[in-house]
Amino acid sequence: MTGSGSAAPSRALDNQDISHFVDTSDEWIASRTGIRQRRLAQPDQSLKTIAAAAARNALEMAGITPLDVDLIILATSTPDDLFGTASQIQAELGATKAVAFDLTAACSGFVFGMVTAAQFIHTGAYQTVLLIGADLLSRWVDWSDRRTCVLFGDGAGAIVMQANPDINHLLGFELRSDGTQNSCLTLAYQPQPRELTAETIVGQGNFQPIQMNGQEVYRFAVKKVPEVIEKALFRAELSVAQVDWLVLHQANQRILDAVADRLGIPAVKVISNMARYGNTSAASIPIALDEVVREGRIKPGDVIAASGFGAGLTWGATIFRWGK
């Protein structure tokens, strides 16, 4: 784990601003979620440009150039192009030797991507992987639905993972999916029948805005996230006390507090930046990680427990050591 970077649109929308177009208040949003503002991409901004900015910062910290990258994995649910945006980022960076693909696992995307990247490194297939988590959920939020529109924001984070023949820094992981609960959180395609011939009808439609059963997802997160972290720690042969930092998907401060409490991890070890960004989906863990790395709080050798959870439903945890 040799470099991190992040980027977010400069336009900020605070809770007070939202109360001008839906029936809500700064008091409700801040007390129920911990969120105070979120960044929003403007119509002329793309996932590609924001993700590439985060990626450049990560490459710079790692001290490598785009030409050193073998593989780019873009964890996103909000690509600029449904065929994938990773290749566009590869071109934008000039990472001409890298193969690039998108990975979709909603808010768990970064954690799933980290495990995927590590498999390529462990087999010896690739030496240097650029893993990006980026989402522009503002494109898909129903801005008239106060139950969801207050939660989400836009941004991107990235890390560089490089082969080290002597040490494996991904110490343990656990990934899970439960499609039976898919309807709890969706950004679903809705087809409309379109008749081509009398016998042939195709379904052409659009994706519908985010729908969430907040209470169900809340209960799921508070129960399942501690379980996967404990499982990943078991695989890493580490105890909870050996975790230096807990970096959870930034969905709700109350979820962070409840998970830390269940695990017995003190608040000083829990990284939280959702007050400033809201829920940025696949970007939330790498943005939070990057900020703390750049503050110098996370130091080389520190043990980090990261956990993502969200639509699918998907959830997972990785235990890793920061640094070379």
Ligand code: UT7
């Ligand atoms: O990234 C994917 C993972 N997503 C998550 O982890 C989200 C998990 N869920 C949550 O974080 C919480 O469930 C929410 C923050 C979404 C909602 O908080 P809650 O404490 O579960 O609120 P609630 O849904 O039980 O709603 C309580 C009340 C309702 O009013 P009534 O029925 O009691 O009169 C809602 O209509 O709050 C109302 N409400 C609002 N009021 C003001 C819902 N949204 C708002 C709002 N402003 N924005």
